[in-house]
Amino acid sequence: MFIQTESTPNPATLKFLPGQTVLDSGTADFTDAESAARSPLAQRIFAIEGVTGVFLGSDFVTVTKADQVHWEHIKPAILGAVMEHFQSGQPALIGEGAAGEGGHADHDGPDSEIVRQIKELLDTRVRPAVAQDGGDITFHGFDRGIVYLHMQGACAGCPSSTLTLKMGIENLLRHYIPEVVEVRPVAA
Structure with missing residues (x-):
């Protein structure tokens, strides 16, 4: 191997x-x-x-x-x-629902369509690129135009993570979803 x-x-x-x-x-x-x-x-x-x-x-x-x-x-x-x-020959994870179901937090309510769009953009445009660097970014919440994201793996504590969030992900989300005004990181 x-x-x-x-x-x-x-x-x-x-x-x-x-x-x-x-x-x-x-x-x-x-x-x-x-x-x-x-x-x-x-x-x-x-x-x-x-x-x-x-x-x-x-x-x-x-x-x-x-x-x-x-x-x-x-x-x-x-x-x-x-x-x-x-x-x-052991599995990497043991137990029911071993790996996260996409990793995003659930969200329902008046902003559910906006949140669906945010999650779709994260899954199709952001997460594949971040996985190339050995990490992941998942949706944590949306409140009054602010998107809260959880950074994992290589992204957590990375010196360039703030730049990635602000210049990359925030700009992408704001471009496609006008209701998004800011992106902030959250701890687990």
Whole structure:
């Protein structure tokens, strides 16, 4: 098994590509070892000292490290953990509804048509591009023209995430949906 790695815009995050499906649908974001209880793959990676986050996508695993840790010290162990996992035959996630159903928060009410348009633009124009960088962005809410988005994986804590939100996503949404006036990030 050959696992490729790619850098991301976030220097604290690397994208690992095992060359096979990681999740059949959705994504999964783990910010600590305790939250990874339902993922044998994330548990293996969190067992490596210095790992602070694991994000699972369709065909990639994004790993975030602590600032004081250097990639050359933990990258070989992460590669080994990913390889061991796929050789074990275990699933990446265990349990009902293992991966998120698209990851977006539900929204109903008077703005439901606007929210549907926002989610459609995110799914077709934004999320595929963000996945290339090892992350994901999901809809969290819409209130009085302000769209609230949750950034995951390489996007969370990325130095360029504010620029991505303001100059990229906000401009895109405002262009297609006049009711959108601003985009803001939210924590999980």
